[in-house]
Amino acid sequence: MLELVDITKIYNDTTILNNLSLTIEDQKTLAIVGPSGAGKTTLLRIIAGLTAADGGTFLWNGQATTPAKLRKEGVIGVVFQGFELFPNLTVLRNITLAPTLQGQAVAQAEAKAQALLAQLDLSDQAQAYPDALSGGQKQRVAIARALALNPQILLYDEPTSALDPNLRQSVANLINSVKAQGMTQVVVTHDMAFAQSVADTTFTVAKFGGDAQ
Numbered sequence: 001m002l003e004l005v006d007i008t009k010i011y012n013d014t015t016i017l018n019n020l021s022l023t024i025e026d027q028k029t030l031a032i033v034g035p036s037g038a039g040k041t042t043l044l045r046i047i048a049g050l051t052a053a054d055g056g057t058f059l060w061n062g063q064a065t066t067p068a069k070l071r072k073e074g075v076i077g078v079v080f081q082g083f084e085l086f087p088n089l090t091v092l093r094n095i096t097l098a099p100t101l102q103g104q105a106v107a108q109a110e111a112k113a114q115a116l117l118a119q120l121d122l123s124d125q126a127q128a129y130p131d132a133l134s135g136g137q138k139q140r141v142a143i144a145r146a147l148a149l150n151p152q153i154l155l156y157d158e159p160t161s162a163l164d165p166n167l168r169q170s171v172a173n174l175i176n177s178v179k180a181q182g183m184t185q186v187v188v189t190h191d192m193a194f195a196q197s198v199a200d201t202t203f204t205v206a207k208f209g210g211d212a213q
């Protein structure tokens with residue numbers, strides 16, 4: 001369980017997140033919803049340890065921690081809005097790059113990557129380059145890449161936004177199948193209907209927009 005307590009974020013004298021507290025429960029899917037510009041991506045980046053909060057505390061299983069520490073320990077994985085695959089690397093290499101940079105043997109990383117590709121119905125794309133893939137396939141590669149690092153929490157930023165609207169249901173099915181394997185997930189989305197199709201609980205980020213004190 002990851003708890004965020006009184007998180008504040010200020011950009012250029014504007015308060016984006018104001019004393020925000022929320023709990024990410026194990027093996028559940030939490031949807032973070034709210035209008036464009038409310039601070040959803042900012043919150044996701046803070047949870048991921050990619051952006052520092054200006055105030056607040058974090059508890060991981062009851063112990064004080066920092067997202068930067070959790071990031072270093074590989075607790076949290078991220079599927080970015082635009083997927084951010086490496087265009088010059090094959091699908092397989094996109095997935096094995098981080099584990100091998102962390103010291104995992106190439107054969108072991110490749111075996112794990114092939115297993116993930118099979119699970120995500122992408123085995124025939126292992127040697128393809130990202131540009132040759134459809135949006136839905138790119139997203140599945142991005143999920144496989146995140147899962148290859150064995151995170152305990154997987155974050156998604158707007159997982160439906162870069163895809164054709166008729167893929168919404170298949171993205172929901174994918175998130176629900178990852179959940180069935182025991183993953184804790186946080187899904188940032190402005191799409192309420194989509195949120196309802198995946199979430200155990202929903203947290204709304206309101207547009208605060210107050211001037212920082």
Ligand SMILES: Nc1ncnc2c1ncn2[C@@H]1O[C@H](COP(=O)(O)OP(=O)(O)O)[C@@H](O)[C@H]1O
Nearest residue numbers: 011012016034035036037038039040041042043
């Ligand atoms: N790196 C940044 N520097 C300055 N302002 C930022 C930065 N990132 C986001 N913002 C501002 O913070 C607000 C929230 O942005 P964001 O978290 O992207 O919202 P959402 O994902 O809910 O659309 C916006 O007003 C945005 O312009």
Ligand SMILES: [Mg+2]
Nearest residue numbers: 040041042158
């Ligand atoms: Mg956003």
